[in-house]
Amino acid sequence: MVEFVTENECGDAAVTEKQLEELKRVCERIMENEECDFDAEISLTFTDNEGIRAINREYRDIDRATDVLSFPMLDFENGEADAEFETENGLVLLGDIVISAERAREQARELNHSLRRELAFLTAHSMLHLLGYDHVDDAEGERAMIEKQDRALDELGISRDIPEF
Numbered sequence: 001m002v003e004f005v006t007e008n009e010c011g012d013a014a015v016t017e018k019q020l021e022e023l024k025r026v027c028e029r030i031m032e033n034e035e036c037d038f039d040a041e042i043s044l045t046f047t048d049n050e051g052i053r054a055i056n057r058e059y060r061d062i063d064r065a066t067d068v069l070s071f072p073m074l075d076f077e078n079g080e081a082d083a084e085f086e087t088e089n090g091l092v093l094l095g096d097i098v099i100s101a102e103r104a105r106e107q108a109r110e111l112n113h114s115l116r117r118e119l120a121f122l123t124a125h126s127m128l129h130l131l132g133y134d135h136v137d138d139a140e141g142e143r144a145m146i147e148k149q150d151r152a153l154d155e156l157g158i159s160r161d162i163p164e165f
Contacts, residue, residue, distance in 0.1 A: 041091040071096040076132025
């Protein structure tokens, strides 16, 4: 099970309740496929390009907007977390996902698919980062992440031609 703590910094309705439920299913499927034996709490923030640029600059020293940022709470070695931080209700604090809803809309248009699909993809990608995967300067890690993202989205029927809700 996954619970979100959501924040909308966009000023508009970044996502609907239906979309949030689908993003929750994406997270749960990634965790299921990775054989995670815990329930998680994830902070999910929607912002715009300026907002994510400021976060990227502050935490990564990269002064540009991006589509998604992941901030894991746990370090994983060989698929095992080094520690667990549980909330009052017994959920593991897995980390933070920050999505630029503005950039997601742009990418959905550029890639000719729905915002629904783009948000699901970004969430799957970020979940893998929260679980210890990386692709920066790691071709093998990138291949693994692509395979795992595609598998989860395929299993949920979230294809490139899926329409909006």
